Amino acid sequence: xxxxxxxxxxxxxxxxxxxxxxxxxxxxxxxxxxxxxxxxxxxxxxxxxxxxxxxxxxxxxxxxxxxxxxxxxxxxxxxxxxxxxxxxxxxxxxxxxxxxxxxxxxxxxxxxxxxxxxxxxxxxxxxxxxxxxxxxxxxxxxxxxxxxxxxxxxxxxxxxxxxxxxxxxxxxxxxxxxxxxxxxxxxxxxxxxxxxxxxxxxxxxxxxxxxxxxxxxxxxxxxxxxxxxxxxxxxxxxxxxxxxxxxxxxxxxxxxxx
Numbered sequence: 001x002x003x004x005x006x007x008x009x010x011x012x013x014x015x016x017x018x019x020x021x022x023x024x025x026x027x028x029x030x031x032x033x034x035x036x037x038x039x040x041x042x043x044x045x046x047x048x049x050x051x052x053x054x055x056x057x058x059x060x061x062x063x064x065x066x067x068x069x070x071x072x073x074x075x076x077x078x079x080x081x082x083x084x085x086x087x088x089x090x091x092x093x094x095x096x097x098x099x100x101x102x103x104x105x106x107x108x109x110x111x112x113x114x115x116x117x118x119x120x121x122x123x124x125x126x127x128x129x130x131x132x133x134x135x136x137x138x139x140x141x142x143x144x145x146x147x148x149x150x151x152x153x154x155x156x157x158x159x160x161x162x163x164x165x166x167x168x169x170x171x172x173x174x175x176x177x178x179x180x181x182x183x184x185x186x187x188x189x190x191x192x193x194x195x196x197x198x199x200x201x202x203x204x205x206x207x208x209x210x211x212x213x214x215x216x217x218x219x220x221x222x223x224x225x226x227x228x229x230x231x232x233x234x235x236x237x238x239x240x241x242x243x244x245x246x247x248x249x250x251x252x253x254x255x256x257x258x
Contacts, residue, residue: 001057003043004247005074006110007065009133010156011223014043015244016052022241022248024050027223032069036077043077054081061086062251064109064243087251089113094253098145107146110243111138114221115146117246121239122217127208128242129201129235131222133157139208139216147212150204155197155224159189174227198231205234 002017007030015025026046034042044054061078063086065071071088078086087093089109097115101107114128115138126140131154138149153161155174163171172189180195182188209216220235221242229235239245 002060003058004244005063006243007067007070017248036073039077040081062247064089064113066108087254100145101148113243113246115140116249117242118219119144125212125216127216127218129220131224137204197228201232202234
């Protein structure tokens with residue numbers, strides 16, 4: 001079985017594939033200080049809960065990470081406990097996606113991994129919207145090329161900053177308010193966040209599609225997508241495990257067939 005690990009700035013998503021099937025997945029907070037031993041214990045615990053063996057059943061590990069310190073710790077964990085090297089998305093790894101930006105090394109591993117997954121599911125052109133610590137917008141051409149994109153502050157980052165800066169404002173639950181015109185401070189904040197971010201997504205995606213020729217499939221992913229996408233008019237597909245799918249495909253492209 002293949003263990004896939006997507007490390008974001010705020011959360012880490014892990015999944016196990018048996019062949020092409022994602023049979024289980026988990027989400028934990030990203031902690032920069034965790035050691036290789038602690039990560040091994042966490043993963044072992046998740047596997048045991050599902051009746052899977054940490055030492056006998058995992059035959060491959062694929063990692064996408066935007067946190068270099070955690071990337072190195074996961075490398076150490078894999079070699080120490082699984083006794084093989086992981087496939088880590090980065091320079092030198094075969095993805096099958098040409099990267100057409102000024103400096104390809106700048107693009108986050110998760111964004112390329114999402115592109116790989118999206119191209120497996122849908123024909124280009126595609127726009128992938130990933131709702132995480134940042135909300136990222138990635139454009140993929142009809143030829144399967146990564147063209148670039150946009151990065152906006154994420155939903156939780158923005159709301160936390162607003163609550164921290166406003167003396168009479170507070171943290172809120174990310175749910176749809178009764179109406180756009182809020183009847184309380186909480187509903188007003190919810191309106192601004194939910195409808196405001198939906199409008200941002202529709203606006204940016206529309207501009208991206210215009211630059212791409214006027215047509216594209218729009219795919220949403222990321223842990224915060226469910227809070228907003230029902231209010232967006234541009235989203236065609238919701239793929240919550242898109243990054244894990246991309247990791248499986250990249251692993252297969254970089255591992256000799258057995």
